[in-house]
Amino acid sequence: MAALDELEREYEKAKRDSKFQKRLEELLRTYAGRPTPLFFARRLTHKLGGARIYLKREDLLHTGAHKINNCLGQGLLVDRMGKHRVIAETGAGQHGVATATVCALLGFECVVYMGTEDMRRQELNVFRMRLLGAEVRGVESGSRTLKDAINEAMRDWVTNVRTTHYLLGSVLGAHPYPTMVRDFHRVIGREARAQILKAEGKLPAAIIACVGGGSNSIGIFYDFIKDKKVQLIGVEAGGRGEALGEHAARFRGGSPGVLQGTFSYVLQDSGGQIALTHSVSAGLDYPSIGPEHAALRDAGRAEYVPASDAEALKAVTLLARTEGIIPALESAHAIAEVVKRAPTMKNSEVVIVNVSGRGDKDIGIMRENLNLD
């Protein structure tokens, strides 16, 4: 608790510190590559024959996904707290890579925890982290994926809390993480809102984003929450079936529970044990969901739908061949949803899809699963 209180205090101070904000903005711009483009997907729009589709290109950010927005923000807090060691959990590896990147940039010792199952399916990212100077520790317990990596990172943190900052990668965990991580990703939606008004002179009818922990989605949703006519659609991992253990769709069969410091919707059994989950995409393979998403869903402000492994894989090929963009498997879930939704909408309506990351890390899985003719 003391560490959480300290983090909250430092974060609140930093929020009001214009020097901090300037430094963060400068790094986002000159190092990470912000602002990211909002791209009109002409061929995809034509092919689906409905709404006009814009893609928010978080895949073009340095390290290949939106994760670095949050890593830069938290990275700048580490010094302020007098710490020199950073730990992180990672699922698909993108957050791990972004953390290792920022630690190399700012000169911190870095340890990343990753489930051994995820290490196998995201080998490219494991190598990148090590090349960047981070130590990657494989986690063998439980399902050997993201939630197990978080358990191990939390154990490290409580043990080394005086010297170490836990750079959590999504809008999960105890307060202040869900709020702070969302704030660091708000730039996505802030940019997209200005960009779409410039391009179309009006707000979109809908915004679609994939939801694992929920960072990229809350990042793009947040500045549109007040625009009541804009539908917010989160896409969860529908996996390979509806039975518990075959997917990671928290709003399909999950119920309120506490996991890893957060009270939210959790996939669990009747005894309150946390369920195993499945998704072809490591980054969506997590049994709980950011509490702000739970609140938006319960308030009826956002809706959450699943996309299956098969639908996501199909969407990869579609986007690659229609727009020349290979999305990460996570982001492909959002593409899968626009494939279903755009044809039901008018051409005068605009949809923005968040492409949260690029697909290089997934080449191995794609090779196993895609039949390229």
Place this chain on the structure above:
Amino acid sequence: MPLTFYSKPGLVAYVTCGDPDLATTREIVLAAIEAGADVIELGVPFSDPVADGPVIQRASERALKHGTSLGQVLTLAAEVRQHAQSTGLIVFSYLNPILRMGMEKFCRVSRAAGVDGALVTDLPVEEAEEYLRAMRGNDLAPVFLAAPTSPDDRLKRIAEASRGFVYAVSRTGVTGARQQLADDARKLVKRLRRVTKLPIALGFGISTPEQFAEVGEFADAVVVGSAIVETVERNRGREAAAVGEFVSGLSAFSSPPSAHSKSPRRSKDARYGAPAS
């Protein structure tokens, strides 16, 4: 029964219920009581034991493989209570299984089983309003963890919400036996004494009679967890006997209350009542 420490230092024994199975756990618990344990912590296995090291993680995984549940642990508590009238029984669980059962139901069933209190590992005192109401209403003692990193005002808050005893965590870290007791431990107990009159039990990492005796010099009770769970792991087929021997070895270093004071060390309100501090 009130949570009472009959010797100095008292001994709190933790077991992961369901490892290797519930029947054996019952035997282990009774053996520990026979050998001198004043309070038993009945550990409820959880899928994501974030505060536990590898020993308790492994035990939890084994226990969950047979489907050990919170409900079954409470049934076990009732069975133990029938054989042990004066031992304190605490349910030690993460929050989610309790939430799933329902806070009120959990408390009712616990009270009916003869449980004295509970310790919910990942429920900080700041989030415990509903829990404290339910515990109070069912005459159960809420035990909280105090950490070396807790500032004084938080220690005070923890102490005020606690009943029965305060569980002081000996070091920053997770459960698991260690060679040396950290400096953190003495300092924490000293700071706690300033804010509570409740007995203070120190835990995490204690596994040898020497450590037990050392902690006994400044704490009212010693919690032994992973060392017991590991004894169970390493003595398949004779778990209860092995734990009995281990606990006897520790309580040999305790003195009965007459050597130090007139009566057993206990809080005036071991069950829920007026605050002791």
